[in-house]
Amino acid sequence: MKLLPSGSGYHRERSAALANLLKQLRAGAAAATLIIVGLAPAIAADPVAPEAPGLAPYFVPVSSAPKAPDADGFLQRWLLLEPIVKPNRSNTGFTGTYVRQALTTEYFKGQFKGAPRDGQTVAAGAPLRWHALDSTLFDVKLFNFAQGLNKPVYGVIFWAVTVIDSPREISNVRLAVGSNSASMWWVNGKEAAGLFGDRRMVMDDVVSQPLTLHKGKNILRGAVINGPGLSDFCVRFIDEDGHPIRDIALDLR
């Protein structure tokens, strides 16, 4: 289980009030019968937090060659912006209205246009840098991205952009998204999908109306908002039969 902060109605992080409750319960537990028989613990009993792990093993630098989707069609090459601080102690307020307002607010110039460059810095309150990365997994672990860069991990908005190079015009494809928590997605500047509420990531959670990938470059842009808890997303395109679109390539150059 996960408990909620006092008064916040949030489930992902345990509140001080409940922490105190558990502390009291533990204190009470001392009176209960517990016989230590001296068996050697099988595993180290005191977990020690190691250093922040960096971006590995979840991300690697992009290679020079375009990257095809993985076997299931998931898009693994992305430009990720260091998180914008957007305090939300709870995700219970992630209504469609709130998320749409939060994710259509302009935080930096060029937010809704074109594709950024790797290493480009924008001013979104603080200077934030775009990172071109390949995810090693089917999903893009935004929490680990932020953690690995020693950036804020809770109460944040992540922006993600990728450029899809399509060898032909492909009509009647659908964008299939899962995200933790809420998110919005645009294909070639047009809104394609919105995932509202306190979400956890499920592949193909929300699927867009049919859309067309142009021959040549297409820009897919997304924004993920989260309070506490892990942040991640997974995105792919599927055809009319639900099969993944794989004859495309991701190229951020």
Added chain:
Amino acid sequence: MRHLALAVTCASLALFSSAPAHAQLAGEPYIHDPSTVTLSDGKYYTFGTGRGGLVSEDGWTWHAGGERPGGGVAPDVIKIGDHYYVAYAVGGGGMNGGHASNVKVMWTKSLDPKSPDFGYHDVGVVASSNGVEDCDAIDPAFLYAEGRLWLSYGTYFGYIRLVELDPKTGQRLAGNQPVDIAIDMEATALLYRDGYYYLLGTHGTCCDGPNSSYNIRVGRSRSPAGPYLDNMGVPLLKGGGKLVVAGRGRAFGPGHFGLIDLGDGMEKYSMHFEADMDRSARSVLAIQPLVWKDGWPLGGDNVTPGTYEIQSERAGGALELAVDFVRMPIDRRGGFFGPPAGPVSPVAMQTLAQDSAVWPAGPIDVDLGDYMIRPHQQWTITPVANAGGYFGAPYYKIVIAGTDRALAATADRKVVAVPAFTGADEQLWRIDQLTDGTYRITPKTKVATKTPLALVAIGASTPVLATFDPRSDAGRWVFKTP
């Protein structure tokens, strides 16, 4: 024949699908994250987050009781041999932003604090998370299957993981490494059935009362280490999960599944509801029947109070008063088929007064007959307040609709309909849903035998009280709207 029976069962399930899933237990069943309900010294125990838990003698009435040292969150209990192993987590859960946690195990030979065998012995830590890795080692759950002991753990913070323990000691097997088996779940449970391992877990929002969207989902695998897939083939490692049960009626947010295998084809499961609106929206223990459909577990339902034909699965006979058949009038003018000579008009059904005019005054035998939509075949089923119950189902009275004439067990293992309901044990009935969706009907009274007897169709037209045979349809019943 089984296909036909299954079709009837499905119809019955559909019939009850809108039934409210009230937390129907009696007593003070306040708990969060209940451990698997476990029998010890004649009583049933479940432990929750924090210290202590709940205890019950019948699975229906629960009171605070039991002792579980160590504190922490979301324990689980399993009995192997004469050991009760208890796993619990200390730390993690996002407390103060932390996800460093240890899953610890201890054992006792009794869960009853009054027993001389009671006393916890520490085994030690069997799984951990370091606070940075994508895992939070809380919410442990045991599975003992095929002679091997498994433990799943984890929460929304990263992966659900599986380790293997030594069933002789409760310690982690030397060299065993955790395996990632799911994401975006918590409060997992493992089952093994017919060659499949099932991973159940909770999705949705916890700990927010009637705003909690907690719901229980499942995937299955041929190997305990996965890959676990849902009914659509979506891996649980990619967020999949088939729905088992969600909130319904006045109860929100079911979570923390625990199997209660009562034998003879009867399985139930424990969980907590995040908010029972009939109990000040507090988190409570709940127990519901578990149905298996096409190899998947599915939350079942207690019978919804109402009026039904009680149909035998043996031959489809309707439970009825063995009384003279009262004919309904038929207008044969001009034949009985083809359009009527005059305007089309509805024809009244037989009334209770018309049917009951020939009933004797005293007890009436009960048999099974072709369902003729007659009042003597229609039974009103109502929970009886303060009469107790058994594992999530209250005792019911079963009376002919519109009357007080009650189905009753007799000392010579018959069933009759007595003129008036008195509340006596022989007039109180357990109605338990079985894993195929049908129901078993059992009198509260003990009828001259050590083995509980159930309502069984020993002939196509003859119901008696007999030993329930899970291999047969003779003791299975469905409830059909009149």
